[in-house]
Amino acid sequence: MFSYMVQTLVVGGLIAAIVFVAAFASEGRGRRVVRILLGAEERRPVREHLFDEIERPDATLDVVGELGRETSSLPIVTARPAAHQPARHRA
Numbered sequence: 001m002f003s004y005m006v007q008t009l010v011v012g013g014l015i016a017a018i019v020f021v022a023a024f025a026s027e028g029r030g031r032r033v034v035r036i037l038l039g040a041e042e043r044r045p046v047r048e049h050l051f052d053e054i055e056r057p058d059a060t061l062d063v064v065g066e067l068g069r070e071t072s073s074l075p076i077v078t079a080r081p082a083a084h085q086p087a088r089h090r091a
Helices: 006-026 028-038 063-071
Strands: none
Touching: 006 028
16 A cells, blocks of 8 residues: 555655755855855865854843843834724715
């Protein structure tokens, strides 16, 4: 009974593999690999900046407080009560 589904599963697997390869080629590292393979970009060493120091902000565990301070200067918009309008009927 499973033998009837083999062809469908093979076709689905091939489509999934094609989509996976296309998605990999469209993203950062995959795009670079494709460019190197096509000769559009030359290979360069990556080790030159591997251990460089990166400036980062101080770590904080008060995430909600930080967001509150950042958004405290935003204006507050309140809803105005709608004026009562009589219903209009089409004749």
